[in-house]
Amino acid sequence: MSLLAVDGLTVRFGGRAVVDGVDLHIEEGEVLALLGPSGCGKSTSLRAIAGLQRADEGRIVLEGRSLSAPFVPPERRGVGLVFQDGAVFPHLSVRRNLGFGLQGLPKPERTQRVGELLALLGLDGLGDRMPHQLSGGQRQRVALGRALGPRPRLLLLDEPFASLDAALKVSLREDLFALLRSLRTTALLVTHDQDEALEVADRVAVMHEGRVEQVGTAEAILERPATPFVAGFVGGGALVPVTVEGGCVVWGSQRVPCGRPDGDASLVVRADDLSVGEGWSATATGSRVRGARRATRVTLDGGVAVDVVGVHEGAVSVRLERVRFVGSE
Amino acid sequence: MTLSRLFAAVAVALIAAPALAIVARLAGATDAGAVLAGARAGELLVTTGLLAVSAGLVAVSIGAVGAWLTTRGAFRGRALAVGLLLSPLGVPPYLVAQYWIEVSGPTGPLHGLLGGAFFGELWAASVVIGLCTSPLCFGILRAAMARLDGRYEDAAAALGDGPLARVLRVVLPLLVPALSASFALVALYACSDFGAVSALGVPTFTRAIFFELELNFDREAAMSATAVLSALLLVLAAPFFALDRWGRGAARFEGGTPRPAAELGPLGQAGVWGVVALVVGPTSGLVLARTLSLLEPGRQRLWGKAFDALGTTLVWASSAATVAVAVALLVVWVARRRGPTALVAAGSVGFVLPGPVVALGVLLLVSATAWGRAHLYGTAILLVGAWIVRALPEALQSVDAGLEQIPSSYEEAARTLGRSGVGSVVATTLPLLKGSLAAAWIFVFAAAMRELPAAMLLKPLGSRTLSHELWAYAQDSYYADMAPAALLLLLVTAPATSLVLLRASRTS
Numbered sequence: 001m002s003l004l005a006v007d008g009l010t011v012r013f014g015g016r017a018v019v020d021g022v023d024l025h026i027e028e029g030e031v032l033a034l035l036g037p038s039g040c041g042k043s044t045s046l047r048a049i050a051g052l053q054r055a056d057e058g059r060i061v062l063e064g065r066s067l068s069a070p071f072v073p074p075e076r077r078g079v080g081l082v083f084q085d086g087a088v089f090p091h092l093s094v095r096r097n098l099g100f101g102l103q104g105l106p107k108p109e110r111t112q113r114v115g116e117l118l119a120l121l122g123l124d125g126l127g128d129r130m131p132h133q134l135s136g137g138q139r140q141r142v143a144l145g146r147a148l149g150p151r152p153r154l155l156l157l158d159e160p161f162a163s164l165d166a167a168l169k170v171s172l173r174e175d176l177f178a179l180l181r182s183l184r185t186t187a188l189l190v191t192h193d194q195d196e197a198l199e200v201a202d203r204v205a206v207m208h209e210g211r212v213e214q215v216g217t218a219e220a221i222l223e224r225p226a227t228p229f230v231a232g233f234v235g236g237g238a239l240v241p242v243t244v245e246g247g248c249v250v251w252g253s254q255r256v257p258c259g260r261p262d263g264d265a266s267l268v269v270r271a272d273d274l275s276v277g278e279g280w281s282a283t284a285t286g287s288r289v290r291g292a293r294r295a296t297r298v299t300l301d302g303g304v305a306v307d308v309v310g311v312h313e314g315a316v317s318v319r320l321e322r323v324r325f326v327g328s329e
Numbered sequence: 330m331t332l333s334r335l336f337a338a339v340a341v342a343l344i345a346a347p348a349l350a351i352v353a354r355l356a357g358a359t360d361a362g363a364v365l366a367g368a369r370a371g372e373l374l375v376t377t378g379l380l381a382v383s384a385g386l387v388a389v390s391i392g393a394v395g396a397w398l399t400t401r402g403a404f405r406g407r408a409l410a411v412g413l414l415l416s417p418l419g420v421p422p423y424l425v426a427q428y429w430i431e432v433s434g435p436t437g438p439l440h441g442l443l444g445g446a447f448f449g450e451l452w453a454a455s456v457v458i459g460l461c462t463s464p465l466c467f468g469i470l471r472a473a474m475a476r477l478d479g480r481y482e483d484a485a486a487a488l489g490d491g492p493l494a495r496v497l498r499v500v501l502p503l504l505v506p507a508l509s510a511s512f513a514l515v516a517l518y519a520c521s522d523f524g525a526v527s528a529l530g531v532p533t534f535t536r537a538i539f540f541e542l543e544l545n546f547d548r549e550a551a552m553s554a555t556a557v558l559s560a561l562l563l564v565l566a567a568p569f570f571a572l573d574r575w576g577r578g579a580a581r582f583e584g585g586t587p588r589p590a591a592e593l594g595p596l597g598q599a600g601v602w603g604v605v606a607l608v609v610g611p612t613s614g615l616v617l618a619r620t621l622s623l624l625e626p627g628r629q630r631l632w633g634k635a636f637d638a639l640g641t642t643l644v645w646a647s648s649a650a651t652v653a654v655a656v657a658l659l660v661v662w663v664a665r666r667r668g669p670t671a672l673v674a675a676g677s678v679g680f681v682l683p684g685p686v687v688a689l690g691v692l693l694l695v696s697a698t699a700w701g702r703a704h705l706y707g708t709a710i711l712l713v714g715a716w717i718v719r720a721l722p723e724a725l726q727s728v729d730a731g732l733e734q735i736p737s738s739y740e741e742a743a744r745t746l747g748r749s750g751v752g753s754v755v756a757t758t759l760p761l762l763k764g765s766l767a768a769a770w771i772f773v774f775a776a777a778m779r780e781l782p783a784a785m786l787l788k789p790l791g792s793r794t795l796s797h798e799l800w801a802y803a804q805d806s807y808y809a810d811m812a813p814a815a816l817l818l819l820l821v822t823a824p825a826t827s828l829v830l831l832r833a834s835r836t837s
Contacts, residue, residue, distance in 0.1 A: 050741075050745055051744070051745075052741050052744065052745075073744070073749070073750070074741070074744035074745050075744050075745070075746075075747045075748055075749055075752075075753075076747075077745075079745060080745060080746075081741070081742065081745040083738045083741070083742060085736070085738065087736065087738035087739050087741070087742040089739055089742070089743075089757055090761065091757075091760045091761055100743070100746050100756075101745075101746030101747050103747070104747065143742075146742075146746065147745070147746075149746070150746065150747065
């Protein structure tokens with residue numbers, strides 16, 4: 001049985017379903033990323049799981065205990081939450097922030113636990129600092145330590161690295177997720193950053209306009225995108241409509257074998273799937289595509305633009321090296 | 330948290346109830362009292378309107394000149410000048426008005442100098458109210474001028490404008506919202522002032538309402554007449570209210586690089602200290618005269634009475650302040666965190682209701698039920714309630730501005746860490762809000778300490794507030810006997826007011 005089971009979660013704001021029938025299952029010890037553009041309903045889903053937002057429909061079950069009917073208030077859910085801005089209490093020292101959720105423990109145990117948290121999060125010696133005396137990264141460490149303090153069964157992270165600058169973001173992310181792994185913490189990470197999601201999560205749920213469009217490993221999401229949105233949002237690449245004839249994708253003059261029945265299909269095509277060679281004729285505009293590889297934008301005859309490495313300007317022919325369909329059928 | 334919403338709605342309903350009682354009374358006011366009130370309306374309308382406009386102009390002129398010279402000019406003692414220009418805010422205008430009568434009256438030292446008729450009552454009241462409220466304008470305008478982006482003037486200079494043209498074509502237009510808001514604030518104050526206009530004998534709405542309530546033995550006629558007058562006063566005040574709202578909204582233009590202060594020449598320095606003398610002169614003269622009159626023989630016996638009144642006023646004013654802050658916290662929290670935000674506006678009705686009008690509303694409300702007549706009439710609860718209604722808008726504003734700075738994520742974090750709804754507010758928002766709550770408490774307390782008309786109309790028999798004590802001495806022209814009560818009032822309210830000012834100057 002899953003540690004957390006969310007079924008048919010629906011949240012409406014003024015009649016509009018911001019979260020529209022979301023199903024999510026997280027296994028014990030797993031890190032699941034909820035990935036999507038801003039406004040897709042991922043943060044609202046997380047807030048509903050935390051109990052900060054009432055769900056209009058659906059069930060939320062944590063370790064076999066229903067949280068949604070009857071409604072369990074956030075303080076009795078045993079769920080930790082790390083906010084985007086950290087929400088580290090500005091009027092309390094680091095030590096008192098870390099001990100905030102431990103008021104049920106006797107004093108000596110609380111002191112001991114706070115000491116453990118300081119060491120765990122690399123905050124030794126900072127216990128008596130006030131939040132305004134910390135760097136952004138240190139504040140996020142405090143926020144995480146505070147949430148971990150009461151040993152929650154499930155940790156929710158709401159864009160915890162979004163307000164940090166790029167270099168710090170990556171190192172802090174590696175650091176903190178290594179810690180969560182070593183503690184075998186079950187976590188749900190909400191993010192709009194696909195690199196973050198693909199890097200740290202066991203599985204990724206891609207959300208779009210209130211619905212989960214695909215749940216799977218990073219490999220599955222990248223290689224077998226379930227919907228055109230997932231194909232476009234994760235991993236980049238162009239959607240190219242093609243036809244399948246006689247078990248082969250028709251790519252200009254090229255025939256590429258595939259295990260699909262005949263008919264119309266959609267491919268997601270990235271720069272490393274293409275080479276220069278006999279195939280689909282195209283026109284290179286000469287404009288460089290930004291990114292690590294020096295690809296060039298090329299317009300296939302018929303109007304779809306793709307990126308190809310090793311092309312300059314003028315007429316070219318583009319060869320398809322690898323077939324990656326959108327949608328399972 | 331529907332319970333908190335219910336409590337907030339009940340609190341707002343109670344706050345708005347006096348105003349609604351007046352409206353209800355108005356609907357049935359067709360008797361002789363109402364007719365009589367209507368007949369005097371023209372005179373009252375002209376006098377009140379003239380007073381509001383002229384007091385506003387006096388206060389804005391003083392405030393603008395002082396603010397301009399102390400933001401753009403660098404000179405020795407600038408901090409002192411700023412403090413002195415803010416200082417009259419703690420002084421009730423009626424004390425200054427009484428002092429004016431004392432010094433310019435038939436036995437006063439200025440009488441011969443001025444030839445008695447130099448100032449009409451209306452103009453004297455305009456100057457007194459203008460001087461006493463000029464710190465409000467000074468504060469608003471100084472903040473606006475400090476935010477003013479100096480590059481606009483540089484751009485105008487580059488396009489060929491001289492210094493005067495830059496002020497007229499760039500600076501003034503940019504300051505119009507702040508100027509309007511501060512003018513409207515003083516005009517609204519002048520509409521609601523009772524003490525100064527009554528001391529000087531200026532026939533305004535507020536004064537007419539008070540005397541109708543106080544002196545007309547036909548209670549029914551008095552209530553009808555005052556309901557009509559109150560409604561007319563609100564009609565007169567409405568444009569000022571709208572101007573205030575517009576100015577505050579429009580004044581939020583983008584911040585920029587303020588222009589550095591330039592060394593102030595001798596003429597400018599003379600100007601600054603001239604304005605300071607004008608603002609501080611009457612109040613310091615008042616304090617000096619009262620202190621001196623204490624030294625005269627026989628005054629000491631008056632201390633006992635003054636301390637009695639002080640004790641009574643302290644208890645009532647601090648009760649009003651404590652309840653007002655609690656109500657403000659509840660209403661603002663519910664409005665901002667749960668909605669609807671209109672609760673804050675509904676709780677601010679007292680902003681446009683002068684003291685006697687609130688007193689009328691409270692009286693109408695209490696006399697509407699037998700239970701009210703039997704158990705509430707003649708108790709201090711009426712007065713404390715009226716003070717709360719009257720001062721709640723400022724408390725709401727202070728708490729609202731404070732809560733705006735505190736994201737709801739602190740409370741949410743506390744919830745996920747095991748605190749209940751109320752517990753999370755107590756552990757996070759409350760300690761973060763304590764500065765705003767303290768400022769709100771001090772404001773309501775200081776306003777209640779000096780409030781005069783509601784205190785006279787609603788106080789229980791046999792007790793007196795400090796303000797009422799002062800009023801009684803002034804009525805009988807025993808100015809020197811006022812000394813203990815006046816000094817006690819200033820001693821209590823001045824530090825409180827300066828704390829608020831200090832905080833305001835630090836945040837702006």
